[in-house]
Amino acid sequence: MAKPGSSKIPPPKGTRDLYPEDVLRQRYITEAWRRVSIRHGFDEIAGPTFEMLELYKKKSGEGIVSELFSFRRAGGDDDYALRPEFTPTLARMYAEKANSLPNPCKWFTAGPYFRAEKPQRGRLREFMQWNCDVMGGEAVQSDTDAFSVLLELSNELGLSSGDIRLRLNNKQLLISLLDYSGVISSKIDDAIALIDRRSKLSTAEFREQASSLKLDITRFDERANFVESYVRGTTADLLNAQEPNAKSHGTLQGVHVANLAYVHNEAAKRQLTNYVDIDASIARGLAYYTGTVFELIADGERAVAGGGRYDNLIELFGGPPTPAVGFGMGDVVLGLLLEDKGLMPEGPELADAVSQKPASVRPEAFVIANEAGEPHIEPLLAELRRGKEREGFDGKPWDSARYEVEPMHARRSYKSTKNIGKLLGDARRQHAKFAVIIESDEAAKVENLDTREELGVFALDKVGAVLAERL
Amino acid sequence: MAKPGSSKIPPPKGTRDLYPEDVLRQRYITEAWRRVSIRHGFDEIAGPTFEMLELYKKKSGEGIVSELFSFRRAGGDDDYALRPEFTPTLARMYAEKANSLPNPCKWFTAGPYFRAEKPQRGRLREFMQWNCDVMGGEAVQSDTDAFSVLLELSNELGLSSGDIRLRLNNKQLLISLLDYSGVISSKIDDAIALIDRRSKLSTAEFREQASSLKLDITRFDERANFVESYVRGTTADLLNAQEPNAKSHGTLQGVHVANLAYVHNEAAKRQLTNYVDIDASIARGLAYYTGTVFELIADGERAVAGGGRYDNLIELFGGPPTPAVGFGMGDVVLGLLLEDKGLMPEGPELADAVSQKPASVRPEAFVIANEAGEPHIEPLLAELRRGKEREGFDGKPWDSARYEVEPMHARRSYKSTKNIGKLLGDARRQHAKFAVIIESDEAAKVENLDTREELGVFALDKVGAVLAERL
Structure with missing residues (x-):
């Protein structure tokens, strides 16, 4: 049938052609993102789909370049990259108008992002991502504002606390636990990376690498367990009464434990703790987190979203020193999860679900x-x-x-x-x-x-x- | 205040940082696109934000490359480009599933597009675009289905027939008028390009260039005027009675006149002709149009949208021979127009307008x-x-x-x-x-x-x- 010279050119590897039913499934997710964000007082913003390459190098170093789709315009001499994440754009936008923005400033955005990695199940080269960020405000409240919306989204989509858990930690607490367990300060980053990889290593491999970092893993685990149950068991009243004691708990550890306990209590006020696991050993990898960190985990293994506090980034992008916290969630893993759980509607139910009144x-x-x-x-x-x-x-x-x-x-x-x-x-x-x-x-x-x-x-x-x- | 080493990196030239009020203004437009498309029976689809560079060269030749943002992945050897338009993606998607799709197949899409041109008022390097296309169906009806939705969108947004006009023509008719006015077939494309540029040239320049193409412009204008008033004045009944005569009107001209008259009558059935100007001299530039062409013009000069019939494109992309018609509309010119006319809400009215129930x-x-x-x-x-x-x-x-x-x-x-x-x-x-x-x-x-x-x-x-x- 086809003319000579005609031929099919497929979509780029790791990208999607979305037919009507696929678009409805994607909108089922993106409209829930939007609805939940708006109800929680987040305002929608949007940035360019591509940015100056420099913007990403600045945050992540030269190493990032190989993970990006980067390019020049024919005849131009600026280097650009398809955005792999939103935070640098957010930091610029906040920095640009910092003087006239509310405090706290609560923003969300949803749109396409790109990574030049090998595509696999749950990881594509182009995907949709939802970001919520809180700039300023009182830290305990802003941290809780950030992950609350993630849990309310889960609830909105029918994911129960049996399907999905929020792992919550404080990165400074983890650092102090590693210090307490024998790791010297120049090895802390390596130890964090090791702890993050723990579930992927055999016990023997893990023990060997821990030992080379002088990490006393028995001491670490005991202390982590103690801290986790302390945080889980501490009510707001108890915490307020005990704070002076908590602060004196060896070095700075007590302050970080107290901070985590305050965040946990703020979550309790919002009736969210049934979704929350205190996990003193998560760090979320990224070097720029400075305090509270969290990840949303499905069925004990699949990471559906993650985020944390990044108090130094806005200043790095030329803004005033501004504490901030936020997270990102992609549509691909979430979509697979909803389908696995029978929580993605089909046919007329899907059509009706995406036709409901927005927030x-x-x-x-x-x-x-x-x-x-x-x-x-x-x-x-x-x-x-x-x-x-x-x-x-x-x-x-x-x-x-x-x-x-x-x-x-x-x-x-x-x-x-x-x-x-x-x-x-x-x-x-x-x-x-x-x-x-x-x-x-x-x-x-x-x-x-x-x-x-x-x-x-x-x-x-x-x-x-x-x-x-x-x- | 800023740390040493920190600095501001602006958004790429021709792109936008959209703050909350800006996003609402953009959503006021994109939600209207979606609402009107859905009401008219169009299903939403979506494609990748970037494609293989080859896809655009295939349709538009090597010349297109300088107008694109094209790139490779570090370590990869595929050439990609940020999409400048949707039609090649649409053609691929249709070709891929042609056997299982309805006839006619009515699709719309809205998302970001890119062009590597010099930014100016109304033209950015990244912008949102709405596309509606009808593949198959009965041609007169499908043509009218396509531009109807453009006019209903205008009406939905409060643009009156005094603000905005649809210029309607048939490209084959224009070719036959040029032939009738002395242009030989090898010069037809040049003559079309000249006619398209007419309003931008002085009378003397235009006459000189017309003369070099042997285009008898008096003969052309007289005939065009005759055809335009014939089409405007012909009712469906008259047309059905006269068709045999119309067909005998010199060469093939009569067929094309009749075709345009049928389309005009189909618009009349839908009470849209108060928005329509028959203009026998528009061609919409693009070489791939094969029949009906139309453009939406604000205040007699600003092109807000344009489209037409492209019966050969889907085959070019490896699909079965499929007649098709469609248009594209960007958010930038439309947004400026609505603001100029006082038709863009503000404050709480804007917030309420984007919160209404979708279609x-x-x-x-x-x-x-x-x-x-x-x-x-x-x-x-x-x-x-x-x-x-x-x-x-x-x-x-x-x-x-x-x-x-x-x-x-x-x-x-x-x-x-x-x-x-x-x-x-x-x-x-x-x-x-x-x-x-x-x-x-x-x-x-x-x-x-x-x-x-x-x-x-x-x-x-x-x-x-x-x-x-x-x-």
């Missing part, structure tokens, strides 16, 4: 509090953002009968003032639809900010239903 | 007919897809009060059978929610395909409201 870009609920209400802000935010599943619901996550109270876009003020008038001003500046003012341990006043009408005072666990009815 | 991927109405109802299919489809504006509405296009009947996703069967049972089977296979069965000039039966419940028989102009109430 409202305008905040629907803006939660503020006086002194008494303050401890209830994060728990209420988490509840509003997650919605309330119908009692006894046992359908699939895309079932339209799933929610008794639909999840909503809820924000809070990060201002330190307790002046309700000023906090309401913050809600209005962000074009929120309703203000929720928590004035005691039990109840909150709800106000329609468009009409300035007060709807009344409601028990905290009724606020979601009251709002959902009016949205 | 339903499942068809909401599937329109079928017996012999008597057949002529009403396309007019009813157009009405359902466009929705009904509230009487006296004079707000902006994003005003939630705009519609009395919301636009919906409406499809038809392209099968030639008039057997209602078989046509209903087609509706069910496409997971349509409601079937609309036109059985006379006046009324249609509506059936809920999920519940198999018959809702009754309704006047044609009431069908939209009946469906909207139940969706």
